[in-house]
Amino acid sequence: MLPFMFLTMCVTAQQPHDTTKPLHLTLVQIWEQAELNNKRIAMSRLRVESSEEALKDAKAERLPEINAAGAYARVTNMPVYEDGLFHTPDQFPVLHNFYKVGGEAYFNIYNGNKTNLEIKKGATEHAIAEEQKNLTVSEVKFNAAVCYLDLARSCRFKELIAKDIEEQERQLVHIQELQKNGVVLKSDVLRATLKLSRQKMGMIQIENDIAIASQKLDLMIGIDEHVLIQPDSSMTTDLAVPGTYDDYLVAAAEHAHEYRISERETALKELSLKQVKANVAPRIGLFAEYNWSYPQIQFYPYGDAVYGLGMYGVKASFPISSFYHNKHKEKAAKLQLERQEVEHKETGDVVRQQVNEAYLRYKEALTRIDVAETNIKQATENLRIVNNTYFNQLSLVTDLLDADTQMLQTKFDLVSANIAARVRYYQLQKVIGNL
Numbered sequence: 001m002l003p004f005m006f007l008t009m010c011v012t013a014q015q016p017h018d019t020t021k022p023l024h025l026t027l028v029q030i031w032e033q034a035e036l037n038n039k040r041i042a043m044s045r046l047r048v049e050s051s052e053e054a055l056k057d058a059k060a061e062r063l064p065e066i067n068a069a070g071a072y073a074r075v076t077n078m079p080v081y082e083d084g085l086f087h088t089p090d091q092f093p094v095l096h097n098f099y100k101v102g103g104e105a106y107f108n109i110y111n112g113n114k115t116n117l118e119i120k121k122g123a124t125e126h127a128i129a130e131e132q133k134n135l136t137v138s139e140v141k142f143n144a145a146v147c148y149l150d151l152a153r154s155c156r157f158k159e160l161i162a163k164d165i166e167e168q169e170r171q172l173v174h175i176q177e178l179q180k181n182g183v184v185l186k187s188d189v190l191r192a193t194l195k196l197s198r199q200k201m202g203m204i205q206i207e208n209d210i211a212i213a214s215q216k217l218d219l220m221i222g223i224d225e226h227v228l229i230q231p232d233s234s235m236t237t238d239l240a241v242p243g244t245y246d247d248y249l250v251a252a253a254e255h256a257h258e259y260r261i262s263e264r265e266t267a268l269k270e271l272s273l274k275q276v277k278a279n280v281a282p283r284i285g286l287f288a289e290y291n292w293s294y295p296q297i298q299f300y301p302y303g304d305a306v307y308g309l310g311m312y313g314v315k316a317s318f319p320i321s322s323f324y325h326n327k328h329k330e331k332a333a334k335l336q337l338e339r340q341e342v343e344h345k346e347t348g349d350v351v352r353q354q355v356n357e358a359y360l361r362y363k364e365a366l367t368r369i370d371v372a373e374t375n376i377k378q379a380t381e382n383l384r385i386v387n388n389t390y391f392n393q394l395s396l397v398t399d400l401l402d403a404d405t406q407m408l409q410t411k412f413d414l415v416s417a418n419i420a421a422r423v424r425y426y427q428l429q430k431v432i433g434n435l
Contacts, residue, residue: 022230027148030221030229034144037222041140044133051129055122061115064107073098095295095304102291106315112281113274121271128264134433135257142430144220146423151213152231153419157412158206161199164408168196171404175397188397195401239366239421245359248432252355253348255433262347269340273333280322288312351431358428365421372414379403379410 025033035041075096079089108115172192178184211228218225253259290310296303386403389395429435 022228024230026232027145030144030148030217031141033221033223034140035137038140038220039222040136041133044129044136048126048129048133051122051126055119055126058115058119058122061118062108064105066103066105068101068103070101071099097294098297099294099306100291102289102293104289105287107286109284109286110281111283111285112278114278114281117271117275117278121268121275124264124268124271128261128268131257131261131264135261138257138430138433138435140220141435142426144217145426147213147217147220148229148231149419149422151210151217151229153415154206154209154213155231156415158203158210160408160411160415161203161206164404165196165199165203168192168199168404171400172196174391178391183393184397191397191401195404239425242359242363242366242428245356248355248359248428249352251434252351252432256351256431257433259347259351260433262344266337266340266344269333269337273330273337276326276330276333279326279329280319282316282318284314284316286313287315354431355428358424358431362421362424362428365417365424368417369414369421372410372417375410376414379407383407 075094075098078092078094080092081087081089172189175184175188175192179186179189214227214229215225217229218227288311290308292306292308294306296305296307298309383403383406386395386399390397390400426435
């Protein structure tokens with residue numbers, strides 16, 4: 001018995017943790033988890049950090065350039081051909097070892113404002129990276145909301161079908177009793193049984209939809225993919241009353257991520273044009289250098305000793321060739337700026353179109369909720385009438401089954417309308433940059 005008990009304990013210890021227990025999360029908690037763990041957001045965050053380091057590097061260009069260098073050389077003999085190359089030369093005595101060590105520094109005073117332009121360019125690229133990160137967060141939150149609401153809809157469908165199956169089973173028992181008493185035909189029982197089996201098959205499909213949506217949401221927010229998320233399916237929160245179209249346009253002009261990215265990319269092209277124009281500007285800076293050398297062979301008479309020599313002053317240069325080399329570069333930069341300005345206007349048109357579409361679809365979705373609620377009242381009354389008439393032998397079983405199907409369908413339509421309205425609301429918030 002001891003080996004058997006030991007084997008049982010080992011198998012029990014190696015069993016994985018139970019991850020099938022539902023984890024209840026609200027939509028706000030889903031968003032919080034997504035911002036922390038989503039891989040797309042993590043990549044955009046790293047791009048922001050990279051652009052920040054690039055901006056710091058651009059600012060560091062204002063610091064002076066300092067270099068240190070050293071050299072060792074072996075000097076060859078120096079023949080002197082006093083009588084020509086075809087005669088034996090005289091050998092001039094040289095020192096064969098040469099050493100040199102020193103340093104130099106340069107501090108830029110003016111270079112056509114290129115350094116400041118590069119810093120502004122880095123700051124603009126950093127702002128674009130920040131805005132792209134915000135856009136990624138908005139897209140991830142919207143996708144997570146769609147997946148979460150889809151999961152909530154499937155869970156609500158499961159509740160409705162489970163309740164409908166219970167009612168269909170009770171109804172089937174009643175019909176079977178009537179068939180035994182010879183009141184209804186056997187075909188009525190068969191039709192009711194067929195409808196019940198279809199509902200049970202629909203339950204299996206919805207359970208699979210729940211598992212698929214839950215895994216998709218798990219991966220999106222960065223948790224264990226086997227965790228079954230339980231959403232809020234009550235739909236008790238009221239939807240916001242839509243404002244005016246002009247209000248949403250104003251909000252989009254200020255906060256829409258695509259529009260703000262396009263705006264900063266236009267500013268980036270303007271800075272690039274200024275940088276190209278700065279190529280024809282003079283360069284002025286302070287310099288200093290000092291070197292120790294051995295032997296002294298720079299000035300005559302030469303000497304067998306270590307000597308030091310330093311210089312400092314102002315350096316200035318002017319790129320004359322840039323007047324003709326820079327012509328086409330400047331023209332190309334201007335054309336790129338004009339293209340970006342047109343693209344920026346097009347982005348504004350796209351944002352306005354998206355705002356208008358999202359606004360109208362949201363209002364349409366709210367109207368569908370009202371229609372679905374009215375349809376439920378009508379389907380409920382219709383089911384009550386047909387139910388009474390069938391069991392009083394005044395209608396056919398097909399009428400009863402159709403009434404049951406219509407009742408369930410109207411409930412599905414109401415749930416779908418509520419979900420769709422919330423999706424449209426979050427889509428509108430994403431378009432105007434408030435998600």
